[in-house]
Amino acid sequence: MDAVVQRVRTSWTKKSRGGSEAARRNAAPTVFLLPPGLSSALHEVAMGEADSFEPRMQVRDLSAPGMILRKVDGLLRVDPPEVTMFGMPRRNRRPPAVRLAPGQWLQWQINHRFVGSCDGAWSYQLATFNILYGPAAPDVFLSVPTRRVDERGALR
Template sequence: MDIVVQWMRLYWTKNSRGGSGAIRRSALPEAFALPEAEPPFVHEVQLLERNGFSPRETVTSGLPPASQVELIEIDGLLRVLPIRNAPEWASNGLDLAWRSPTATIRPRQTLRRQINHRLTTERGRYYRLDTLNVSYGHRTAELFLHPPTQRVDERSHL
């Protein structure tokens, strides 16, 4: 499978929810340049407020676990079905049985899906934005830096 997945997770607190913090957070990219690796692979990027939103990157060979996202090749198309993987104590205004709708991309196309969550713990309230970038059959380092072929925005007002 010639599939590349970039999964970005952005975490912040109320300090970056409004004002200058929100401006800084909103200016963060939706994608990063890809590392040198042979497909299929997963490029994970984590951006934490407490680290000044400096990206921490890891690369894992193969596809993401089916418990996080289903990637199914059928008749030359790639079906992408993210599984809701927010912690049980997270809320994004969606029913717990909710599953994202399936998106389908053709070879040489890209998909960008975004969903946000509000996380409440004993230490306070946190927020998370997940951005899933998927490429099918095409890879360059700058691939996800360009507008995606298809975009699915499942963000809600938190």
């Protein structure tokens, strides 16, 4: 399948919910340049409060992008990202799948709040999926997406 997925995960705790730390978190990008020559791969970017939101990147195969991608009638069908039953807010109704034609790209964002099993402390995560159907130039995700799905909810 000729698709490239860039999964950007930003994680934080209560410490980054307000003030200057929240400003630093909110300044974390949701798109990055791709490594040159990338095709049919997952480009993972992780940023966390513990690392001052410095991006850590790796390239993996496209076998586990966190969502289901499949080719249907010449289009790329992108099903909603997987959600964990342990994250809040609950999402009982999910958006429908998105279909992309060759050359189009989608940005899908979803956030969660988690409760620690030992101490009950809350942690938070924003996942941004940038998905291109077709060959990828390194700067493809720096443009305006063809389609956008925003599943971010109030995290309290």
